[in-house]
Amino acid sequence: MKTEELEILLDGGNETQTLDFKRSCAWGAVTFAKDILAMSNVQQGGTIVVGVIEESDGSYTRQGILAEHKSTYTTDMIMDHMASFADPHVSVSVKFPKDKNGTEYVAIIVEPFREVPVICKKNSSDTHAGEIYYRNRDGRPNSARVSNSYDMRDIIDRAVVKSTQRAEDIGFITRAKTKSEEQVKKALEEKLKKEAGDL
Amino acid sequence: MTHEELLKKIRSRGHWRISFEPLEEQTIEPLSKCREIVEKNSIELRGWDYPHIPRRTGDDTGFEPGENFWQAWLDWPEYAHFEFWRFYQSGQFIHYREIAEDWLQDATFDNMWQQEKTKIAPGERLGVVGTTFLITEIYQFLAKLGNAGVYEKGVQVTLSLNNTKERKLYVDDYGRFPFSFDRKTISEKIDYKKVYTKEEIISQPQELARQAILYIFERFNWEPNPDIIKADQEKLLSRKA
Numbered sequence: 001m002k003t004e005e006l007e008i009l010l011d012g013g014n015e016t017q018t019l020d021f022k023r024s025c026a027w028g029a030v031t032f033a034k035d036i037l038a039m040s041n042v043q044q045g046g047t048i049v050v051g052v053i054e055e056s057d058g059s060y061t062r063q064g065i066l067a068e069h070k071s072t073y074t075t076d077m078i079m080d081h082m083a084s085f086a087d088p089h090v091s092v093s094v095k096f097p098k099d100k101n102g103t104e105y106v107a108i109i110v111e112p113f114r115e116v117p118v119i120c121k122k123n124s125s126d127t128h129a130g131e132i133y134y135r136n137r138d139g140r141p142n143s144a145r146v147s148n149s150y151d152m153r154d155i156i157d158r159a160v161v162k163s164t165q166r167a168e169d170i171g172f173i174t175r176a177k178t179k180s181e182e183q184v185k186k187a188l189e190e191k192l193k194k195e196a197g198d199l
Numbered sequence: 200m201t202h203e204e205l206l207k208k209i210r211s212r213g214h215w216r217i218s219f220e221p222l223e224e225q226t227i228e229p230l231s232k233c234r235e236i237v238e239k240n241s242i243e244l245r246g247w248d249y250p251h252i253p254r255r256t257g258d259d260t261g262f263e264p265g266e267n268f269w270q271a272w273l274d275w276p277e278y279a280h281f282e283f284w285r286f287y288q289s290g291q292f293i294h295y296r297e298i299a300e301d302w303l304q305d306a307t308f309d310n311m312w313q314q315e316k317t318k319i320a321p322g323e324r325l326g327v328v329g330t331t332f333l334i335t336e337i338y339q340f341l342a343k344l345g346n347a348g349v350y351e352k353g354v355q356v357t358l359s360l361n362n363t364k365e366r367k368l369y370v371d372d373y374g375r376f377p378f379s380f381d382r383k384t385i386s387e388k389i390d391y392k393k394v395y396t397k398e399e400i401i402s403q404p405q406e407l408a409r410q411a412i413l414y415i416f417e418r419f420n421w422e423p424n425p426d427i428i429k430a431d432q433e434k435l436l437s438r439k440a
Contacts (some may be wrong), residue, residue: 043405
């Protein structure tokens with residue numbers, strides 16, 4: 001992650017559906033699991049930036065990652081720890097970008113699910129097995145179990161599309177067009193063209 | 200100003216023509232629902248709606264029905280903003296938008312890495328950030344139409360950039376590095392046409408927009424890292440643009 005990209009995230013000074021801030025801390029699966037699970041179910045995935053403090057008035061202050069905390073973040077270890085929480089597995093990577101002042105942060109980049117939504121499979125102080133976590137948009141973005149039908153439908157629709165695409169990619173589903181389908185399609189194209197006139 | 204005059208004006212210089220064509224025959228009834236669908240699903244991510252819904256009518260703007268469509272248009276020369284859209288009962292949507300750089304009086308662009316401002320003459324430039332924002336908005340609007348049930352069997356999207364011969368990209372962001380050499384196209388027109396399922400337009404508007412953006416920029420001899428485009432899209436979608 002380049003400085004420019006980090007600055008865009010920090011500059012807005014707000015958590016979003018795809019962006020979460022945490023103050024400097026050592027990696028801990030219980031601390032991060034719910035956010036990672038939630039972001040993996042968001043269309044674009046998300047980023048957790050560690051090294052940002054939330055003030056009492058709700059604003060955010062740049063802090064940076066403390067040296068003793070930085071060494072606890074490795075992609076392999078995070079993937080290993082998350083394997084016990086996530087079904088199917090999540091895909092994350094860890095970067096150490098610097099902001100324009102040279103202050104270093106940890107950025108945990110969470111990829112969106114590839115085919116099916118990620119379901120939590122482990123109970124902890126912050127998670128419950130069997131739940132689907134999402135970055136809810138009601139009010140301030142937060143990682144919580146899916147709270148409304150619109151978000152659940154969004155997750156399901158995307159899973160259907162991705163699964164269908166995967167099936168087509170491996171040749172499991174083929175779609176044969178009949179001659180009549182082609183004729184109907186052509187007739188509609190002509191109709192729309194005529195409708196648009198000189199537009 | 201009539202909408203015909205406005206269209207002629209928009210077409211006289213660089214402009215976008217955007218269309219959504221449904222893949223199945225349908226008739227949206229009653230006619231007023233055409234207006235309602237666009238009004239309810241218009242999006243606003245940066246202080247201006249896409250597509251624009253006029254809140255008044257006058258010599259410079261209109262919002263009116265036709266035999267089988269509703270249309271809206273806007274003629275704002277002081278802001279170099281001209282647009283016209285029409286939404287048919289068939290579900291077809293056509294939108295014309297100006298390229299603002301072709302209409303701004305004494306236009307220049309300024310960059311912290313350059314000592315002098317650069318003048319922009321009509322037909323010369325296209326901003327990369329503005330283009331990214333516009334196409335992202337188009338697909339967000341399309342996603343909402345999909346969610347509203349307008350394109351149940353899918354849709355063909357055409358983005359057409361017109362009057363582009365010898366046009367160059369520029370970085371319309373003060374703090375970003377400008378291009379070190381001209382990113383230019385010699386094509387008079389650039390068309391991007393894709394067919395999507397309803398599920399695709401609902402679930403992946405940002406990704407689909409990014410593919411269109413990269414396609415268009417490639418025709419200007421610029422192939423940016425997709426993450427750069429994604430970051431700009433994120434800025435817009437999080438309303439930080």
